[in-house]
Amino acid sequence: MKPFADLSRFIYPVNVAVVGASARPSSQGGRLYENLVRHSRIRGKVYAVNPAYCEIGDAPCWPSIRELPDGDIDVALVIVNAARVLDTLRQCAERKIPYAIVMSSGFSEAGDAGRALENEIAQLCRDTGLHVYGPNCPGFVNVRDRIGMTFSPAFRHDLNAGCIGLATQGGGLGRNLLQGLSHGQGVGLWFSAGNEVDLEIPDFIACMARDPQIKVIGLLMEGVKDGRRLTAALDLARECGKPVVVLKIGHSEAGVRAAQSHTASIAGSAAINSAVFRQFGAIEVDDLDQLLAVTRLLAMGAPKAGSGLCIYTFSGGTAALATDIAGMANLPMAAFSDQTHATLKSLLPDFANIANPVDTTADILRDQDAANDCLRVICNDPHVGAVLFPIPMDYGDVTDGIAQSIIDVSRATATPIVPVWMSRRMGGGFQLLEQHGLQPFMSVSTAIAALSRIWPSAGMQPSSAPTSEDAEHGSSASEGPDPARQQLSEAQSKALLKQAGFPLPLSEVAISAPQAARAAARIGFPVVMKVVSSDIVHKTESGGVHLGIDSEAAAAAAFDSICAAVAQAAPAARIEGVLVEAMLPAGGREVLVGVHRDAAFGLVLTFGLGGIFVETLRDVAHRMIPLQRQDARNLLHEIRHTAILEGVRGQPPGDLAALEDLILQVSAFAERHADTLLELEFNPVWLGPVGQGAIALDALIVTSGHQEARAILETDANP
Secondary structure (H helix, E strand, O other), rough: OOOOOOOOHHHOOOOOEHHHHHHHHHHHHHHHHHHHOOOOOOOOOOEEEEOOEEEEEEEEOOOOOOOOOOOOOOEEEOOOOOHHHHHHHHHHHHHOEEEEEEEOOHHHHHHHHHHHHHHHHHHHHHHHHHHHEOOOEEEEEOOOOOOEOOOOOOOOOOOOOOOEEEEEOOOOHHHHHHHHHHHHHHEEEEEEEEOOOOOOOHHHHHHHHHHOOOEEEEEOOOOOOOOHHHHHHHHHHHHHHOOOOEEEOOOOOOOOOOOHHHHHHHHOHHHHHHHHHOOOEEEOOOHHHHHHHEEEEEHOOOOOOOEEEEEEOHHHHHHHHHHHHHHHOOOOEEEEEEEEHHHHHHOOOHHHHHHHHEEHHHHHHHOOHHHHHHHHHHOOOOOOOEEEEEEOOOOOOOHHHHHHHHHHHHHHOOOOOOEEEEEOOHHHHHHHHHHHOOOOEEEEEHHHHHHHOOOOOOOOOOOOOHHHHHHHHHHHHHOOOOOOEEEHHHHHHHHHHHHOOOOOOOOEOOOOOOHHHHHHHHOOEEEEEEEEEEOOOHHHOOOOOEEEEHHHHHHHHHHHHHHHHHHOOOOOOOOOOEEEEEEOOOOOOOEEEEEEEOOOOEEEEEEEEOHHHHHHHHOOOEEEOOOOOHHHHHHHOOOOOOHHHOOOOOOEEEOOOHHHHHHHHHHHHHHHHHOOEEEEEEEEEEOOOOOEEEEEOOOEEEOOOHHHHHHHHOOOOOO
């Protein structure tokens, strides 16, 4: 895996060169140069480069990078015609300039010619060590140090700095987020990635994860270029204690490739993205408003584990509404300490509700000091993780006082106070809260939706991250195997998997009716019989499955019936025989364990309810391979109907320990064969009661070719 770039000289450069600087203020080159010379705090020099000028303003202008005066240059900003970019970058490499920002358009977004030019830039980076940011991007902004390497005319106005880091794959929407954080904690660093020819979103995440001044990282992503590098960066952020909030555009499943197995067809790119974000601790949100809201809340401080929400207001109806919405979002409600309860009782009138939700009634609004004391007491309660303060109406001076109370108390407490301004009349109180960085939500629902994203979950434990060796191995696997797909028959798949040590029923392949009868007798009745054919995926639909066979005569008859039915239903299919297999007892639950290759993240494991429920319920969860024990445990509890596995209506609990073992065995097998395995599916897996195990009843393997299939067989012959 390519290491993350050291961006220290990039985010805080001493000397920069502007290739394409212009004396025309309305041009992009003119605005870029002006942003650096007039509106930025560059410690060293800004060199203008353009053969059309001898000077710009009072400063000299050089014709090329080669002709610049001797001395270190940290970043070259390139805003010239696409045809001139490659030569300019070669000059940067010759001058040992470590970074270049290419803002010019006309690359992969413009067609094949632009894509070829972009490939040449990528090769130049590999050959010389030059790091290129972009192309086709608006630049980079270091808000906190006031460095605007961007042509945006808005740079000089968007300078509210703070502890939030942004990385976006869109310039316009990135600016929207920057302006959405115009009060309170703002943005420290904003990376707008462009086409990511060299420097990519993972490099920016890693940079911000290591930056002591960045507290929260917000991502706006349209695509995932290198899934394994992305997860390594997310894991680094988690190690550094930097929460990552991500909005991934593209939740529609339209266009997802239909695959032979259920595993791939029910996975879908959006589901995989969401599962991987969850696996590596990122908080996924649904829209721009949520991205802003959640990053803002995390900048204030996440609630501590085991704490609950307090709803605090002066309106009984508002308290009931907010509590109802919080309940639907499964947010835990705080239980006050005895001391908090006693203090509130002494401060509030007898008819106030001093349990949670707190309804102070409008009576307290007449006493500013008492209002402050009540709010302060609640914020200091050790069981309160955050206070939601809905303000249902604008009451002029009264709500101005409420706003001031929130501002005063928030300065003296670490507990986040989340105001909600519910009125469409934006009075003075709203303006006060906004200006002091306590940007009010506009509805209780949106506030609670944001809080539910950041509240520590008591259920799921964090997954263990793959090691760097795992990530490197997975990365090479996802670069794309031989496209020639080779699907093994069920019998071939099971023979391979049996050699690898997987739990499977006793079975034999028969090529005649008498042979089927003898095989059934050896295995023991009852048996199930299934057609063996690499050309048939769904055997039941073609008449290729018979269950509950209890005699040799029935086995012989089933053989003939299967061959006749399949020949009629699928005349072109090659029939290689009939699999005779031990039939497991009734009462087991059926689950699916599968693996498929995702274009971004490599091999991904899917777990869920199996058998006939796969496509109807679509109750599945995903993890990127390799999995650790905690990943397997989390998967079992992540599906919606996990209660079925634990035992309902008098059923004994399933053997979940054996199921965890099977999931880890599948993960290890897939990891060993990451270069050649395309799909693996056990569906259904029979899950017996505790102590009876988890046994794969049906198996499918797809590899990248005949030679690879044989290699897997040879590798796993002696597991």
